[in-house]
Amino acid sequence: MLSKTVEDALNKQINRELYSAYLYLAMSAYFETANMKGFAKWMRLQAKEEQVHAFKFYDFVIARGGKASLLPIEAPKAKWASAGKIFEEVYVHEQKVTGMINALVELAMKEKDHATFEMLQWFVKEQVEEEEHAIEILGKIKSIGDIPGHLFCLDHELGKRE
């Protein structure tokens, strides 16, 4: 059984994961408009991953006899100055999410909730990958210069994501 404190914190995280999905879908839409189809596909798949994250928390709350409460999802912005600016934002966003996961781990420890602590270990590892992917793509954009023509090859590469 979940404590009310842990249940509320996990429900907030469902919302934050769904916001992440919304944010990445907005970035995908931006890339679609800019005719950068590879970037758009990569971001769309990233949005789907975030939905999977949200459902992991949702399923866990229910499995522990808790009540999944769905909070309003904030609208993401719709415009960015460049692909580089987008990936800078992704990196900052993922660092924030890592902070949220770490705070949940600390809460689970404080509440002596071993099951929640164990479930969160998947997210601890996942955040290492999430930050790594963002910084890797940001590094590539910086190395080729944030110029539309030069982004063509990277667009092609990112479009291969399955």
Ligand code: FEO
């Ligand atoms: Fe669900 Fe990208 O962290």
